[in-house]
Amino acid sequence: MLDYLRAITIAACAGLTAVFGAAAIMAGAVTPPSAALLLASCTVMIAAYWRPMAAGYANAALWICACLIPPLSAATLLTALPAAATCMLATHRHPRRGGCIAIVQVLALAAGAMAGTVTGGFGDGMESEPTVGVLPLVASPLLGLLMAWWERLDHARTAQRELEERRRAMAEQDRRARAATRIHDRVTNRLAYLILRMDNDRADWESAMPDDGRLLGELRDLAAVARDALEETRGVIDILDGNRLAGIDENDDDSENAEHSNVMNGSDADPIGETAMLRDHLAEAADRLTAIGFDVDAGLDGALPAGCNVEAIDALHDLIDETCNNIAKHARPHTACRIRVMIRGGTAMLDSCNVVGDGHTQESMSAGTGLHAKAAQFQRLGGTIDHTITRAEDGTPQWRLSATLPIGSAHFAVHDSQNEQI
Secondary structure: OHHHHHHHHHHHHHHHHHHHHHHHHHOOOOOHHHHHHHHHHHHHHHHOOOOHHHHHHHHHHHHHHHHHOHHHHHHHHHHHHHHHHHHHHHHHHOHHHHHHHHHHHHHHHHHHHHHOOOOOOOOOOOOOOHHHHHHHHHHHHHHHHHHHHHHHHHHHHHHHHHHHHHHHHHHHHHHHHHHHHHHHHHHHHHHHHHHHHHHHHHHHHOOOOOOHHHHHHHHHHHHHHHHHHHHHHHHHHHHHHOOOOOOOOOOOOHHHHHHHHHHHOOOOOOHHHHHHHHHHHHHHHHHHHHHOOOEEEEEEEOOOOOOEOHHHHHHHHHHHHHHHHHHHHHEOOOOEEEEEEEEEOOEEEEEEEEEEOOOOOHHHHOOOOHHHHHHHHHHHOOOEEEEEEEEOOOOOEEEEEEEEEEOEHHHHHHHHHHHHHO
16 A cells, blocks of 8 residues: 555656646746756656665755755755655655654755745746745655554554464364364273273173173173264364364254353353253263272262353363273272262362272372373363372272362453453
8 A cells, every 4th residue: 555655656746846847947947957956856756666765865965955056946946846755755764864854954945045045946036935845845754754654553453463363273273172182082081991891891701701681782882982982083083174163063963052052152051951961971980980890989969050161161071081081990990989079159179089909109190191181271271180199097099089170150251351461
């Protein structure tokens, strides 16, 4: 836009100068030296489109000559327009230097007026009007500053748009990465559970093969777990390819999608439906652990509040899966374990306990990446995860995990506003 404005300004000033200059030359009011100075000033003005600073210095020198040298002073008024246009372009490129050029030009005009060399611009027969030349010289740096401000504003708007686009792209990439990581964890948990369950079945069946009914039921359960893992794997690929919205299962029915959308909208969430889903998830985790021989105490105390945060609810579901998987892998087989979730106001608390398997220590059980990733996620959402090995009254080593996580929309509204201020 500014390139067109510069071109139009130069063309307009050159055209006006050419018309008035030709009229003055035809009337005999401009001497040949003054006409040559006027032609040089117009040529320098045209060159200012490509080299504004060099042209500004050159036209300032020509203007000083016109103001202070009597044989050239007949074209003072005519050269004021090219000098002003060149000064405007120089100020646009470098405001401080352009302002200095304008000051020098005004001082040269004042010196010429005091010395009596500056005329009206059309010969000695006209009244001296040095103020006519002052007006474009004073206005030119102001117009140049306005053009520079306009250009900076346009660049700032462009940079702001690019920054917003990058932020949206990074947010979308982060959203997909979190969803893909979450599904990846669920897939690995299912596969690990599948392997553990098959190992447990093989150990149980070494002494006596089960009847056909139990065998078929076990195969159906294992096939269902494998099928879920396959669907989740396809979901990861779809999310990474951008063919599926992260966090929404395309196989869910309309009511479940509506529930998920409501949770994202905060206060429009369905706390009853989300509470039922959380309770079913705990029951499913208990069934899986029971199937491989554990005595499980799992359940939900309380109900989710209205306006739950969807990311916090997903993080809680992920921690249940991770806890169930860790019990299956690291707990002593055929022992009691516990996974309890309590909802108090806008905070969810998870408490888990199991007997530590042989050969496991605090260091070995803390070396994995699963709980570390979950702890980082909880910390980002304002929650905490603590886990350690303690001793029961009979000296049995027990793995204890406790976690707290704010899930109410009020907490995340404050959290988002603080992030915006930062």
